[in-house]
Amino acid sequence: xxxxxxxxxxxxxxxxxxxxxxxxxxxxxxxxxxxxxxxxxxxxxxxxxxxxxxxxxxxxxxxxxxxxxxxxxxxxxxxxxxxxxxxxxxxxxxxxxxxxxxxxxxxxxxxxxxxxxxxxxxxxxxxxxxxxxxxxxxxxxxxxxxxxxxxxxxxxxxxxxxxxxxxxxxxxxxxxxxxxxxxxxxxxxxxxxxxxxxxxxxxxxxxxxxxxxxxxxxxxxxxxxxxxxxxxxxxxxxxxxx
Amino acid sequence: xxxxxxxxxxxxxxxxxxxxxxxxxxxxxxxxxxxxxxxxxxxxxxxxxxxxxxxxxxxxxxxxxxxxxxxxxxxxxxxxxxxxxxxxxxxxxxxxxxxxxxxxxxxxxxxxxxxxxxxxxxxxxxxxxxxxxxxxxxxxxxxxxxxxxxxxxxxxxxxxxxxxxxxxxxxxxxxxxxxxxxxxxxxxxxxxxxx
Numbered sequence: 527x528x529x530x531x532x533x534x535x536x537x538x539x540x541x542x543x544x545x546x547x548x549x550x551x552x553x554x555x556x557x558x559x560x561x562x563x564x565x566x567x568x569x570x571x572x573x574x575x576x577x578x579x580x581x582x583x584x585x586x587x588x589x590x591x592x593x594x595x596x597x598x599x600x601x602x603x604x605x606x607x608x609x610x611x612x613x614x615x616x617x618x619x620x621x622x623x624x625x626x627x628x629x630x631x632x633x634x635x636x637x638x639x640x641x642x643x644x645x646x647x648x649x650x651x652x653x654x655x656x657x658x659x660x661x662x663x664x665x666x667x668x669x670x671x672x673x674x675x676x677x678x679x680x681x682x683x684x685x686x687x688x689x690x691x692x693x694x695x696x697x698x699x700x701x702x703x704x705x706x707x708x709x710x711x712x713x714x715x716x717x718x719x720x721x722x723x724x725x726x727x728x729x730x731x732x733x734x735x736x737x738x739x740x741x742x743x744x745x746x747x748x749x750x751x752x753x754x755x756x757x758x759x760x761x762x763x764x765x766x767x768x
Numbered sequence: 769x770x771x772x773x774x775x776x777x778x779x780x781x782x783x784x785x786x787x788x789x790x791x792x793x794x795x796x797x798x799x800x801x802x803x804x805x806x807x808x809x810x811x812x813x814x815x816x817x818x819x820x821x822x823x824x825x826x827x828x829x830x831x832x833x834x835x836x837x838x839x840x841x842x843x844x845x846x847x848x849x850x851x852x853x854x855x856x857x858x859x860x861x862x863x864x865x866x867x868x869x870x871x872x873x874x875x876x877x878x879x880x881x882x883x884x885x886x887x888x889x890x891x892x893x894x895x896x897x898x899x900x901x902x903x904x905x906x907x908x909x910x911x912x913x914x915x916x917x918x919x920x921x922x923x924x925x926x927x928x929x930x931x932x933x934x935x936x937x938x939x940x941x942x943x944x945x946x947x948x949x950x951x952x953x954x955x956x957x958x959x960x961x962x963x
Contacts, residue, residue, distance in 0.1 A: 538962040540929060540947040547923040548858040552866070552875050559880045569884060573846075573897070574956050577904045579858065579923045580851035585908070586924065588807030589814060595825050596802055599832050603795065640883035645874060668874040719962045 533565045535716035542568060546575035553670035553742040556641060557697045557717060560740055563639040564715025638701060642667075642740070646678070650738065653678060661685025661731075672744070679739045681705060681731035689728040694744025695721045698729075703737035705729045776898070782849035790839035802832055805853055812857050815924040823864070830860045845889030848901055855881065861926060907954040915950035918943055 537545070537558050544550045545558045562569050638646060645667040646653065653665035661682040668676050674694075678701070681687065697719055704713045707729045712718060731737035782804065788797035806828050813824035834856050842852055859877035866876065908916065921932040933943045951957075 536962075538944075539951055539956075540944045541962065543919075543947050543951070544922055544929060547926065548862050548877070549922050549926050549928050551928070552862075552880070555880045556875055559884060562884050571956070572884070574900050574904075576847065576851050576855060577897075577901050578908070578919065578951075578954065578956070580848070580854040581901070581904050581908050582920055582923045583808060583812060583854040583857070584850045586808050586811040586815065589810040589824075591802075591806040591810055591828065592825075595828060596799075596806070599802065599829050600795065600799070602829070602833055603798070603836050641875075641879045643883065644876070644879050671869060 532713045533561075533567075533715040535710070535712060535718050536565065536568055537561060537717060537719075539571075542571055543575055543578075546572055547579055551670050551672045551674060553668075553672070553674035553676045554697060556645075556676060557699045557740055557742050559641040560639040560699050560701075561715060561717040563641065645676075650678065650680075655680070659685075659688075662687060667740075670742075674742050674744050676740070676742045679741055681729070681737045681739075683731055683735055683737075684733045685731045685737075687729045693722060695719060696744070697742045699740045701738045701740055703735040704732045705737045705739070706732070779848050779850065783844050786835070786839050786842050786849055786852075789836060790842065798832075798836060801835060805835075806832065809853075809857055812924060813861070815920075816861065816926045827857065827860055827864065830864075831856050834860070843889050845891075845894045846897075848897065851901075904954055904956075911950055911953055915946045915953070918946040919950055922947070 541550070541554075541558065545555055548555075550558065562572060638650070653667075655663040655665045657663050662685060663680045665678045665680075666675060667678060670676065681703075683703075697717065698712075699717045700712050700714050702714060704711060706712065711732075782801070785797040785801050788794040789801065809828045809831050810824045813827040814820065817823055831853065835853070838856075842849075847855070859881055862877040862880070908919075911919075917936070918932060921927045921935070922929070927935065929940060929943050929947075932938075933940045936943070
């Protein structure tokens, strides 16, 4: 079980609802899923919200289904590929066999949430890190079809991200260490949301440890300092090129 | 089309059917599950893509094959049969959209949902789950139409909040607040607020 005691920043009710409904862009859903693995409170909320979906589902007007479809499905039950997983697991009564990972507590190396297993198969160290500044590196995990980019950001102890505004929404989830900005201090599992109304967001990693965050950025961020502004075209290009 | 009211007895029966499929590979039990769920699954798919009957049949097929293959993983202590089927359908929909380029391709519904730490499951949780289920069922029937409509758009039609706002010609803030009000009425208290 992952630590849950220090989590102070959660997704809002409407966002968790959209997550439960499967109606969030995957880039956002990934960040929420990572938060859920740290946060028991939100996992409980999710269980309840799934029941809302379940009830709306069972209230749907039933639609007539053809016998042809039924026969097609029944015929598929015999295909070996469909039952392979079951045979391999041996005892079919066992509640947590074949479909689960061999070790249920296997993490993506270190202490990462398991939803990142596919994107970070060999741990943080093996990621293709790129230095953005002396104190910040980033590694891209994936692009969502809505243009969002999912990255892992690493900030050295005491390192500071240049003040920036957001042109779209930025979701940040702390994976390791902690950071702060003018609004608060964020620890492992905390998830925060910033958009274009949040001016001059200026995160600083804590002095005692490196801070690693999962981020999903809807559109490139804008740096607001004079010199930093000169770099903006490059930032935009790198957002879309890679 | 007669609308059926799901009650506890019916849920108990569906649960038995799933267990028979798991333990005995009982095709008759599976057939009964098909009769019950296929019409709902088809309706679920058509709610998002009206008129897309082939897509709907595909979803019905995919979910029910999953029911056959994963019945042994079903845990009544964690979810009642309807909730289990709903989550399977939701995940199939996500993966269908992903395969068709409507979602990022690298991440699957399994990454997002199946790896979330399991909650305790036992008699206490099952009782609690039944209570919540009853509370949600009763509450949904009493929601103001405009709140129920937003919930249906999000859950059944799979709309994002922005899409729902656009379709209903409402500001995004109104959609968000209707969701929150609906949850309050259902007595679902969610403490998290975004910072």
